Amino acid sequence: KQEVTQIPAALSVPEGENLVLNCSFTDSAIYNLQWFRQDPGKGLTSLLLIQSSQREQTSGRLNASLDKSSGRSTLYIAASQPGDSATYLCAVFNAGGTSYGKLTFGQGTILTVHP
Amino acid sequence: GAGVSQTPSNKVTEKGKYVELRCDPISGHTALYWYRQSLGQGPEFLIYFQGTGAADDSGLPNDRFFAVRPEGSVSTLKIQRTERGDSAVYLCASSSDWYNEQFFGPGTRLTVL
Numbered sequence: 001k002q003e004v005t006q007i008p009a010a011l012s013v014p015e016g017e018n019l020v021l022n023c024s025f026t027d028s029a030i031y032n033l034q035w036f037r038q039d040p041g042k043g044l045t046s047l048l049l050i051q052s053s054q055r056e057q058t059s060g061r062l063n064a065s066l067d068k069s070s071g072r073s074t075l076y077i078a079a080s081q082p083g084d085s086a087t088y089l090c091a092v093f094n095a096g097g098t099s100y101g102k103l104t105f106g107q108g109t110i111l112t113v114h115p
Numbered sequence: 116g117a118g119v120s121q122t123p124s125n126k127v128t129e130k131g132k133y134v135e136l137r138c139d140p141i142s143g144h145t146a147l148y149w150y151r152q153s154l155g156q157g158p159e160f161l162i163y164f165q166g167t168g169a170a171d172d173s174g175l176p177n178d179r180f181f182a183v184r185p186e187g188s189v190s191t192l193k194i195q196r197t198e199r200g201d202s203a204v205y206l207c208a209s210s211s212d213w214y215n216e217q218f219f220g221p222g223t224r225l226t227v228l
Contacts, residue, residue: 004157031214043119043206044158044219089157093214101171101213102148105157 002027002094006106013080013113021075021109023090028068031095034103035064035075038087047088048075052095080113087111117141119220121207127226128197136192136223140209147190148208148217149182158206164190165213197227 003026013019023033032051036044048057048064050073056065063076077084087110091103120139128134140147145166150158160174164184172182179197184190194201204224208217 032216034216036219041224043221044208046216046218049216091157102160102163102174103150103158103208103217104160105150107155107157 002030002092002104004090004092004104004106006088006090006109008109009107010110011112013111015080015082015113015115017080017113018076018078019080019111021077021088021090021111023073023075023106025071025073025092025104027092027094028071029095030068030092032093033064033066033073034091034093035062035073036089036091038089038108040086044089077111080111082113082115084113085111119207119209119218121205121220121223123223124221125224125226127228129228130197130199132197132227134194134197134225136194136205136225138190138192138207138209138220140188140190140207141218142188144209144211144218145187146210146213146215146217147184148210149190149192150206150208152204152206152222154203161192161205163213170213194225197225199227201225202227 035047050066061078087108091105147164149161152158163171167187204222206222208219
């Protein structure tokens with residue numbers, strides 16, 4: 001069964017810092033990996049999707065990398081802003097095993113960027 | 116364009132009652148997913164539809180939970196004899212095919228008193 005872990009559970013940084021959120025998964029037979037943002041009381045907004053054949057994806061100040069063989073992904077946020085404050089969720093879509101065909105989520109990293 | 120919509124946004128019910136939660140996917144998306152998110156946790160898979168059929172319902176916690184998608188578009192998640200432990204945010208997602216990016220709705224917050 002796929003398990004996804006995110007570290008740290010919470011992170012508080014001053015505005016302007018570059019930061020890294022970590023995600024690890026136990027089953028490397030994934031089809032893709034998605035990073036989501038969730039604001040309090042809201043649904044999930046997709047930030048980046050990385051296919052299993054890709055190493056990284058970039059969107060604006062966000063860069064996500066994937067090392068499938070080691071079961072790791074990182075989300076890099078450059079020049080953080082207070083508006084980046086939210087919960088960030090990592091999810092993997094399995095290509096096989098008992099978790100096949102569904103997203104398995106980590107518990108999220110709660111990010112606070114203070115002015 | 117319109118995203119995934121869910122109704123109601125909030126539902127408060129009493130223990131033992133029956134509830135229905137509705138999901139309208141993005142037009143043309145054949146795959147539809149239901150997830151449940153408890154406070155402080157990531158979403159957990161409940162059921163996946165491809166078209167009208169439930170391709171995988173392995174995440175439904177017990178037989179009090181049931182979901183339908185009769186015409187391959189709108190889906191309804193039905194919960195019988197609700198329990199306090201059913202309180203959570205129920206999220207719906209759709210994608211253009213089973214392996215593509217999933218787009219999520221705003222969720223329905225269910226509170227069972």
